[in-house]
Amino acid sequence: MTEKVKDEILHDHNHDGIDRRGFLKCMAWAGTGALCVMQGGVLKSYSLSRLSDLGPSAAAPGELSFVQISDSHMGFNKPANPDVAGTLKAAVEKINALSKAPEFLLHTGDISHLSKPEEFDTVDQILKGTGKEVFFVPGEHDVLNDDGAQFRERYGKAAKGSGWYSFEKKGVHFIGLVNVMNLKAGGLGTLGHEQLEWLEDDVKHLKSSTPIVVFAHIPLWSVYPEWGWGTDDSAQALAYLKKFGSVTVLNGHIHQTMQKVEGNVTFHTAASTAFPQPQPGKADSPGPMKVPAEQLRAILGITDVNYVRGQHALAVVDSSLA
Amino acid sequence: MRKRVWILGLLAPMIAAALLLSGQRFTARAEQAQTSSAEVKIDNFSFGPTTLTVAAGTTVTWTNRDDIPHTVVSDDKAFKSKVLDTDEKFSFTFTKLGTYGYFCSIHPKMTGKVVVQ
Numbered sequence: 001m002t003e004k005v006k007d008e009i010l011h012d013h014n015h016d017g018i019d020r021r022g023f024l025k026c027m028a029w030a031g032t033g034a035l036c037v038m039q040g041g042v043l044k045s046y047s048l049s050r051l052s053d054l055g056p057s058a059a060a061p062g063e064l065s066f067v068q069i070s071d072s073h074m075g076f077n078k079p080a081n082p083d084v085a086g087t088l089k090a091a092v093e094k095i096n097a098l099s100k101a102p103e104f105l106l107h108t109g110d111i112s113h114l115s116k117p118e119e120f121d122t123v124d125q126i127l128k129g130t131g132k133e134v135f136f137v138p139g140e141h142d143v144l145n146d147d148g149a150q151f152r153e154r155y156g157k158a159a160k161g162s163g164w165y166s167f168e169k170k171g172v173h174f175i176g177l178v179n180v181m182n183l184k185a186g187g188l189g190t191l192g193h194e195q196l197e198w199l200e201d202d203v204k205h206l207k208s209s210t211p212i213v214v215f216a217h218i219p220l221w222s223v224y225p226e227w228g229w230g231t232d233d234s235a236q237a238l239a240y241l242k243k244f245g246s247v248t249v250l251n252g253h254i255h256q257t258m259q260k261v262e263g264n265v266t267f268h269t270a271a272s273t274a275f276p277q278p279q280p281g282k283a284d285s286p287g288p289m290k291v292p293a294e295q296l297r298a299i300l301g302i303t304d305v306n307y308v309r310g311q312h313a314l315a316v317v318d319s320s321l322a
Numbered sequence: 323m324r325k326r327v328w329i330l331g332l333l334a335p336m337i338a339a340a341l342l343l344s345g346q347r348f349t350a351r352a353e354q355a356q357t358s359s360a361e362v363k364i365d366n367f368s369f370g371p372t373t374l375t376v377a378a379g380t381t382v383t384w385t386n387r388d389d390i391p392h393t394v395v396s397d398d399k400a401f402k403s404k405v406l407d408t409d410e411k412f413s414f415t416f417t418k419l420g421t422y423g424y425f426c427s428i429h430p431k432m433t434g435k436v437v438v439q
Contacts, residue, residue: 078389078408079389080389113391114391114405114407115405140428140429141391141428144391144393144405144428145404145405183427183428183430184430185397185423185424185425185430185433186425186430186431186433187430187431188430188431225431226431227367227431228429228430228431284366285366285367285368285388286367287366287367287388287389287390288389288390
């Protein structure tokens, strides 16, 4: 019993939603994968190697499962990963090998490295290998030089504003947000007034029992503002989601898995399929982290999300590409 | 560009004359010419130097030495680079006095300042 408790995020001693000990422990799993299950408002996290501890209910397939991938940075060719197409293909193989096929994919941005048409083309071509529909939100690397015009032309024709939208799948309400446009000097990610107004309106008619999944590139929680890892006006967005019993926020941008729970909201960031970045404050800058070639795939990955109707929880499983 | 050629054309005989008169005077003029350009390096998600002070007419060149692309955008949009990949450069000539705050529009935590006096 005591051993099992060790691997859970425990109570929030500082009343700020972050248990630092548990938080760091979860981060340390970036290489091996973590399964996070929220039950009755308490997030429990287990390393993938301990999956058997969870019992059949958590591992049981739900009504809806989907996969999040992030930060494919097609076009990046520096020492941290000279073959980002190869690792994205490995991610596709991983997705195709899942025991329960996902209904669709979410890509949480930085599809390309330099917003070049051929970079987007390559990602589209590789992701076709899953045979699944892909929903995208842009990262800052996808909107370079043209304020996101090309991104919207490719992926956001039905979207509002700079590319935000929502859709329903099997009773779950998905909201794709854009927080990489019009960034201000010295600031963090920004949603902006127009998008916030839209969000308020978008969820107004929903029942509070509707499970909500929000996905955006830059974390909607304050991971490490010193490196720009947060969103200035995310608190306003989350305020509009207060009435809902289950809110899951999926982000990318920081190229490592992390999670925390704050009231009814579970925050989760996905690994990159391209290259790792250092843990907050553990390097001079958040630049690409070079690891020995044989270790690279162990810290890149995909995220598999499983929703079981009637449970408050969406189970979030990170798997490495190794 | 044509104007600069004209000035050089004018300067050349003057410099030649100065050389004949005194080697020291030529050195002084050459140093003055060098101050019309300055460099800012982008390393580890920061601009160095963070604050650069130059004389009016100076051309400042930013070089991105990171593995990640950056931009150079002034707060008041007086200048705005295209995205700079590794080792790419952007230059702007400051003709008016003042303080120009700028940042990377991709990583807005990166800020810098050019003071023209």
